[in-house]
Amino acid sequence: MLLDVRDLRVEFRTRDGVAHAVNGVSYAVDAGETLAVLGESGSGKSVTAQAVMGILDTPPGRITGGQVLFQGRDLLTLKEEERRKVRGAGLAMIFQDALSALNPVLPVGDQLGEMFTVHRGMSKKEARVRAVELMDRVRIPAAAQRVRDYPHQFSGGMRQRIMIAMALALEPALIIADEPTTALDVTVQAQVMDLLAELRREYRMGLILITHDLGVVADVADRIAVMYAGRIVESAPVHDIYKAPAHPYTRGLLDSIPRLDHKGRELYAIKGLPPDLAAVPPGCAFHPRCPMARDVCRTDVPPLHAVADGRGSACHFWRECLRGDER
Amino acid sequence: MATSAEPILEADGLVKHYPLTRGIVFHKQIGAVRAVDGVDFTLGRGETLGLVGESGCGKSTVAKLLCNLERPTAGAIRFKGEDITRLSGRALKAVRRNIQMVFQDPYTSLNPRMTVGDIIGEPYEIHPEAAPKGDRRQRVRELLDVVGLDPAFANRYPHQFSGGQRQRIGIARGLALRPEVIVADEPVSALDVSVQAQVINLLDRLQTEFDLSYVFIAHDLSIVRHISDRVGVMYLGRIVETGRDAEIYDHPTHPYTQALLSAVPVPDPAAREDRERIILSGDVPSPADIPSGCRFRTRCWKARERCAREVPLLAVPAGLREAGGPAAHDSACHFAEPRQVVPPEQARP
Numbered sequence: 001m002l003l004d005v006r007d008l009r010v011e012f013r014t015r016d017g018v019a020h021a022v023n024g025v026s027y028a029v030d031a032g033e034t035l036a037v038l039g040e041s042g043s044g045k046s047v048t049a050q051a052v053m054g055i056l057d058t059p060p061g062r063i064t065g066g067q068v069l070f071q072g073r074d075l076l077t078l079k080e081e082e083r084r085k086v087r088g089a090g091l092a093m094i095f096q097d098a099l100s101a102l103n104p105v106l107p108v109g110d111q112l113g114e115m116f117t118v119h120r121g122m123s124k125k126e127a128r129v130r131a132v133e134l135m136d137r138v139r140i141p142a143a144a145q146r147v148r149d150y151p152h153q154f155s156g157g158m159r160q161r162i163m164i165a166m167a168l169a170l171e172p173a174l175i176i177a178d179e180p181t182t183a184l185d186v187t188v189q190a191q192v193m194d195l196l197a198e199l200r201r202e203y204r205m206g207l208i209l210i211t212h213d214l215g216v217v218a219d220v221a222d223r224i225a226v227m228y229a230g231r232i233v234e235s236a237p238v239h240d241i242y243k244a245p246a247h248p249y250t251r252g253l254l255d256s257i258p259r260l261d262h263k264g265r266e267l268y269a270i271k272g273l274p275p276d277l278a279a280v281p282p283g284c285a286f287h288p289r290c291p292m293a294r295d296v297c298r299t300d301v302p303p304l305h306a307v308a309d310g311r312g313s314a315c316h317f318w319r320e321c322l323r324g325d326e327r
Numbered sequence: 328m329a330t331s332a333e334p335i336l337e338a339d340g341l342v343k344h345y346p347l348t349r350g351i352v353f354h355k356q357i358g359a360v361r362a363v364d365g366v367d368f369t370l371g372r373g374e375t376l377g378l379v380g381e382s383g384c385g386k387s388t389v390a391k392l393l394c395n396l397e398r399p400t401a402g403a404i405r406f407k408g409e410d411i412t413r414l415s416g417r418a419l420k421a422v423r424r425n426i427q428m429v430f431q432d433p434y435t436s437l438n439p440r441m442t443v444g445d446i447i448g449e450p451y452e453i454h455p456e457a458a459p460k461g462d463r464r465q466r467v468r469e470l471l472d473v474v475g476l477d478p479a480f481a482n483r484y485p486h487q488f489s490g491g492q493r494q495r496i497g498i499a500r501g502l503a504l505r506p507e508v509i510v511a512d513e514p515v516s517a518l519d520v521s522v523q524a525q526v527i528n529l530l531d532r533l534q535t536e537f538d539l540s541y542v543f544i545a546h547d548l549s550i551v552r553h554i555s556d557r558v559g560v561m562y563l564g565r566i567v568e569t570g571r572d573a574e575i576y577d578h579p580t581h582p583y584t585q586a587l588l589s590a591v592p593v594p595d596p597a598a599r600e601d602r603e604r605i606i607l608s609g610d611v612p613s614p615a616d617i618p619s620g621c622r623f624r625t626r627c628w629k630a631r632e633r634c635a636r637e638v639p640l641l642a643v644p645a646g647l648r649e650a651g652g653p654a655a656h657d658s659a660c661h662f663a664e665p666r667q668v669v670p671p672e673q674a675r676p
Contacts, residue, residue: 040519141609155610156382185381187545187607190590194606199483212520216590219599255522258553261669263572266531267553269524273489289521327369 008066023230029206042232060178092167096179098159102151109147115169134165157188174206198272229285236311246313341366342400362388364564375541377555385564427506431513432494437485444481450503470499491522524618571658580663589668
């Protein structure tokens with residue numbers, strides 16, 4: 001197993017109390033595999049990734065438990081200096097907003113080259129050559145000329161390619177992409193996702209794709225972990241979950257998206273709002289919005305039940321859900 | 328949604344150019360950003376027209392023009408037959424009452440220092456004839472109820488609400504003056520998936536209840552299909568293809584529409600393998616430097632010499648007119664031909 005996150009817990013201390021952003025998340029990714037972490041804002045999907053990468057803002061954030069095993073080593077016990085060596089060479093991250101993730105006053109070539117001078121001890125000249133190669137690799141036209149340009153001189157899609165190039169620079173074993181195409185238009189999104197998939201195959205990298213878009217997940221993922229209020233509520237191979245979701249939240253999400261291939265009638269809408277993380281409802285966090293909720297849901301936190309081989313659902317009534325009851 | 332023959336809103340050769348100038352003392356115009364460059368459409372009473380396109384295609388500028396927030400460089404906007412771009416003073420105010428806008432970002436479009444009641448009631452300050460002073464509080468409470476919020480919320484401030492609730496407040500404000508047309512610019516794109524459906528259903532319900540006509544502007548093609556009777560696809564300041572929703576989605580004839588539709592990820596992993604993807608090369612050209620002839624030709628796989636020379640008109644292509652059927656709708660392409668890019672509907676379990 002390339003990455004094995006076990007029972008990770010993260011909280012934020014704020015003026016308004018403690019927000020439990022991640023409450024015991026476990027997931028694993030193998031080499032060459034794509035795991036999609038699906039969730040809405042506040043579900044804890046990005047915070048989990050930040051904790052894995054070691055870029056969580058502490059304080060106010062605090063990791064209160066769990067393990068992050070990367071190639072067998074627990075990253076949470078490493079010294080910052082050692083972690084920095086793992087970042088970039090072992091695992092790398094692609095952010096949503098390339099404009100704020102890149103340094104605006106440094107040419108992109110210098111930013112790419114830095115990966116090689118810092119991690120590989122190359123000279124500036126060698127690093128520049130490698131930077132041009134990388135830009136070519138992610139299909140930025142006229143890379144040799146554009147290597148001196150600044151981030152603002154590139155379009156959104158091109159900037160996102162530079163982010164991908166930077167993540168790829170040291171050929172990491174795992175890439176975490178946090179909403180990599182959310183800020184992009186559909187035609188550009190297709191270009192970027194295609195590129196990412198191709199590079200992942202070529203380098204046999206593991207990929208964690210963090211997204212809220214069920215369409216993107218269906219297109220690229222091997223497995224999905226659905227998050228709600230800091231927990232994984234369902235995890236399954238991608239084909240199974242779309243065919244028959246085993247958690248009412250997943251089912252609600254799938255039913256609530258309008259379709260491109262036909263004009264539906266009224267959309268199914270999950271009632272209510274995602275919970276405030278400082279006051280997560282007792283029992284199952286989804287129960288106030290759940291059409292299947294009963295008494296036990298208000299008191300007992302459901303564990304992740306094994307639904308089938310490689311499938312789990314954190315719902316007391318996963319059997320009923322899987323059958324499609326009370327839809 | 329019934330569509331009557333009588334149009335309530337018409338855009339006729341709508342153009343909006345923003346001048347690009349150089350020099351501080353002597354402004355010299357060196358060019359123009361052609362944000363909207365000749366847009367025509369009609370909106371029937373009770374109908375929803377969806378405008379889709381990628382960023383920079385001019386769809387938001389069209390929204391501003393329709394609400395008279397910007398004056399067009401050329402062209403006319405007719406509300407019930409009357410050109411509203413030439414109006415001023417009292418006549419303009421009267422028209423504005425009838426065309427209201429719902430904005431994209433529920434976080435910045437509500438004044439954080441005003442209570443929700445004051446925000447929703449503010450239109451009455453500008454149009455006092457719409458409701459006598461004594462009735463206003465009651466009206467605001469009714470509006471909150473209509474959009475599915477507790478009328479007691481009138482004394483709260485915007486920050487006490489979630490994104491979806493704020494968008495409901497924005498919709499209530501848009502409804503305050505009982506307009507006939509609502510222009511909604513990306514009204515759900517800032518919302519979470521589970522909340523999006525609630526707001527879309529609300530817009531659907533209000534349309535029937537108040538006999539509203541919508542211009543619905545969005546980049547999400549699935550949402551536009553769900554809510555629209557007719558759809559216009561925009562590219563670089565022009566509508567390149569328009570028709571009823573099934574004509575556009577199931578029988579697109581313009582290469583740009585085909586590429587756009589084929590790029591939308593479909594939430595069905597089974598469709599992954601057998602789906603044909605048209606990946607466009609390059610980026611959208613700058614609206615300050617629009618290609619000659621067909622503006623899509625720089626990214627089009629069908630482009631030939633004629634496309635650089637002749638601007639294709641938005642009309643039913645000659646080759647498709649005789650055949651009739653759903654492929655015979657307006658498409659601004661010299662080489663228009665139907666191609667199915669959205670996989671046909673699959674029965675869901």
